[in-house]
Amino acid sequence: MGGPAMGEQTRDRATADADSLRAENLRLETLVRKQELDFKTLLEMANAINERSLDPRGIEAYLIYICNAVRGQFGVTKAHVVREAMDGEVRRFVLMERGKVVFECPRDGEFAKALSNARGAVPLAGDPVANLPEAAQLKALDLETVAPLLRFAEGKAELKGVLAIGKRLVRAPFAADDLQMFGLLGSIIAISLHNAELHRKAIVDNLTQVYSRGHFDLAMEAEISRAERYGGQHHSDEVRFVSLVMMDIDHFKKVNDTHGHLGGDAVLRVVARALRQTVRKSDVVSRYGGEEFALIAPETNKEEAIRMAERLRLRIAGEKAESGGKLLAVTASFGVA
Known part of the structure; x- marks a missing residue:
């Protein structure tokens, strides 16, 4: 059952x-x-x-x-x-x-x-x-x-x-x-x-926040190789340019002697900021050494580089660096290659 x-x-x-x-x-x-x-x-x-x-x-x-x-x-x-x-x-x-x-x-x-x-x-x-x-x-x-x-x-x-x-x-x-x-x-x-x-x-200058000299050397070599590769004998119908703009802050030693290294640092930062804000994204701004800066400008011929340098010169001349409660005038000299 x-x-x-x-x-x-x-x-x-x-x-x-x-x-x-x-x-x-x-x-x-x-x-x-x-x-x-x-x-x-x-x-x-x-x-x-x-x-x-x-x-x-x-x-x-x-x-x-x-x-x-x-x-x-x-x-x-x-x-x-x-x-x-x-x-x-x-x-x-x-x-x-x-x-x-x-x-x-x-x-x-x-x-x-x-x-x-x-x-x-x-x-x-x-x-x-x-x-x-x-x-x-x-x-x-x-x-x-x-x-x-x-x-x-x-x-x-x-x-x-x-x-x-x-x-x-x-x-x-x-x-x-x-x-x-x-x-x-x-x-x-x-x-x-x-x-x-x-x-x-490793590649950026700590004081100015632009690229270091070591990075500049590598970038310059790469840009020259690129211009030669794409504008050389295998591409005779094309011309590729790269320009170099060198800049030196005027009377920088006098600034250091008069206002100390803090004053010199303030000037370097102001100049670097003016450069960063003025150049194109494709440009490479570097602190070359001391008060010297270098700018690599791809696809830029000499005449364009000269005009660029003039824009940068005027921009920097309009800046003031502040140190110890004083405003310091800044000017710079440029060279183009």
């Missing part, structure tokens, strides 16, 4: 167990495929980020690439890198949009400390940042998640910045493995950003 019914129940249980097992296998297969895809995405981004870290256009172009890559790969509305900036002796993290500071926090503030200890991406609405004013400021910019850019050296975590991420386009919240992946990406960006900063320090 009851034998057929019990057999039916057993078959039902076996069918249910088999269905449950198939569902679990499907879930695990989906998870493995997602992890494989996430790993592939992370590896591709890591390679691309490292390749771009020495972008000759500078760190700004590198950061723009990172943000575009994050938006494209992860399908988010926004991605920004909050990076360190110096304001005198004050170190802080800032987010710039269209040349304006839209977010900032102190380098040693609670927000930065919380992220330094986070060891991964965190939602702005969650611990340990939810109750901090910086989280509210970032949420007001339509950002939802932050990943610390942590570089580990000698067992200590150094916060290089923050990757701030907006909403997902699919409207679904980030899962725990998504946050983990953002954390790994943050560490990759931190290392690449550190390498980019080291590279920049």
